[in-house]
Amino acid sequence: MILPEHFSAVFEPDLIREINKKGRHVSVNAGETIISPGQTIRTMPIILSGSVKVSRIDEEGKELLLYYVNPEESCAMTFTCCMQHYPSEIKAVAEDDVEMLAVPISVMDEWLVKYPTWKSFVMKTIRNRFNELLKTIDQIAFQKLDERLIHYLKEKSKASGSKLINASHEQIAGELATSRVVISRLLKKLENEKKLLLYRNQIRILGEL
DNA sequence: ACATTAAGTGATT
DNA sequence: AATCACTTAATGT
Secondary structure (H helix, E strand, O other), rough: OOOOOOHHHHHOHHHHHHHHHOOOEEOOOOEEEOOOOOOOOOOEEEEEEEEEEEEEEOOOOOOOEEEEEEOOOOOOHHHHHHHOOOOOEEEEEEOOOOOEEEEHHHHHHHHHHHHHHHHHHHHHHHHHHHHHHHHHHHHOOOOOOHHHHHHHHHHHHHHOOOOOOOOHHHHHEEEEEEEEHHHHHHHHHHHHHHOOOEEEOOEEOOOOO
16 A cells, blocks of 8 residues: 555655555444454554544443544554553544554654654644643533534534534434433524534534534 | 334423 | 433334
């Protein structure tokens, strides 16, 4: 597999050559689980197309959405736990059909010192994710579920590149760790504000949120 | 036509 | 914001 063109803006030529040599091309079908909690990750993914949903699972199996990994990104959790061979704290599921490049973690240390662009790529994905997590912690702390819902819808529409979102209220509630009734009410409110249209299992976003 | 599942709503805590 | 209990609407068989 050859790393797509646009990565040349991010990585230096030597590094791209090395990624192409060491990386393995992996396709995952929509809905497949890529990694679940407790597993140890042995490769670090670079998403080429599609998006991956990353969530936490609590003791009773309820899940809380953390973030999506979009194309040209990598998973920050991979860096933080797997580099030192710690098991995964999270679950990752392919949101749609995903193409990715899997690089063995064994080369990470070497690359970090050898390639400046690699280091900044890693730091950038960690920094972005960290900031985003801080934002969701704020929202949870202040109980602003309506803002979290809007954030969720934005992200979901960005991930699928469409203003039409396929999800039931029940699913959304599950991902935001609330009840369906609450989601239905909030969505209804947004619909009355002319920000959305509601259908069965589908939501259409009107204009910008 | 009937059963099943998603969504809407009022009342209560 | 969560839960309950109930209604209404959409969809599958």
